[in-house]
Every structure is written in structure tokens, then in C-alpha cells.
Amino acid sequence: MIILDATKKDKLVWKHDNVEHPFSSSAVWNALRQRGEEVNWAHLVWFSSCIPKHAFIMWLIIREKLLTQDKILKWSPSRRLNMNVMCCSLCIAAFDSHSHLFFECKYSMQVWLRVRNDAFMQHIPPKWNDIMDWLNAREQV
Numbered sequence: 105m106i107i108l109d110a111t112k113k114d115k116l117v118w119k120h121d122n123v124e125h126p127f128s129s130s131a132v133w134n135a136l137r138q139r140g141e142e143v144n145w146a147h148l149v150w151f152s153s154c155i156p157k158h159a160f161i162m163w164l165i166i167r168e169k170l171l172t173q174d175k176i177l178k179w180s181p182s183r184r185l186n187m188n189v190m191c192c193s194l195c196i197a198a199f200d201s202h203s204h205l206f207f208e209c210k211y212s213m214q215v216w217l218r219v220r221n222d223a224f225m226q227h228i229p230p231k232w233n234d235i236m237d238w239l240n241a242r243e244q245v
């Protein structure tokens with residue numbers, strides 16, 4: 105039975121391990137999530153002025169979790185028969201995959217070469233491991 109007391113002010117609380125805590129989304133999230141070991145690239149994705157949408161996409165890229173056609177194919181193998189569905193939407197010349205999207209596609213390779221030059225990364229080969237190694241070394245200086 106709940107007894108309402110009009111003389112007291114309402115407050116949000118949540119109960120965790122039979123203890124009441126003042127409610128906040130971050131406190132609940134931190135209490136409920138399972139933390140893994142921090143990866144050496146975490147500072148490249150999440151930092152004080154990061155844009156959350158960009159950080160999320162970067163996290164997907166690093167974990168190779170972008171929803172490219174090769175990932176979708178695992179759910180629906182019959183799609184392989186239709187090149188119109190499976191092909192890269194940038195070049196329309198090859199099957200879409202993580203490696204194709206970033207470094208094998210003729211279109212994205214042109215973008216990468218331009219970005220690489222603008223970011224003074226001309227000596228970095230077009231491979232994720234080499235790029236991540238360069239970024240990690242740069243951030244730790």
C-alpha cells in the first residue's frame with residue numbers, strides 16, 4: 105500500500121541491489137552495463153568534444169560492424185543472386201563489404217587519397233591497421 109503525503113515533494117529514485125538511489129540515466133546505465141577492458145583505440149572514438157553520431161560510426165567501423173552487404177548476406181543468402189542488391193552503391197562494380205567500402209572501391213579510394221593528403225598522412229598505406237597504428241601513435245605524443 106502506498107501512502108501519499110502531500111507535504112513531501114516528489115522525487116525520482118530507482119532501486120538497485122535493494123538500495124534506493126537518486127535517478128539519473130547515467131547512473132542507471134553505469135550500474136546496469138557490463139564493462140569490458142578498455143581498448144587502446146577508445147580515445148580515438150570518444151573524447152570530450154566528439155560528435156556522438158561520428159563516434160558511433162567510428163566505433164562501428166573499427167569493430168567492422170557496419171551493415172555492409174556481406175553482413176546482410178549472412179541473414180539472407182538468396183540476395184547473392186541479385187547483383188543489383190549486393191553491389192556497392194558508390195561504384196556499382198563490385199560486391200559491397202567492409203574492405204571494399206574503404207579501400208577497394210574506386211570511388212572511396214579517391215576519397216581516401218584526398219583525405220590522406222589533406223591530413224598529411226601520405227605515407228600511410230590504405231589499410232585499417234596501418235591507419236589505426238598511426239592514429240594511436242599520434243595521440244600518445
Ligand SMILES: [Zn+2]
Pocket residue numbers: 192193194195196197198204205208209210211212
Ligand atoms: Zn565500390
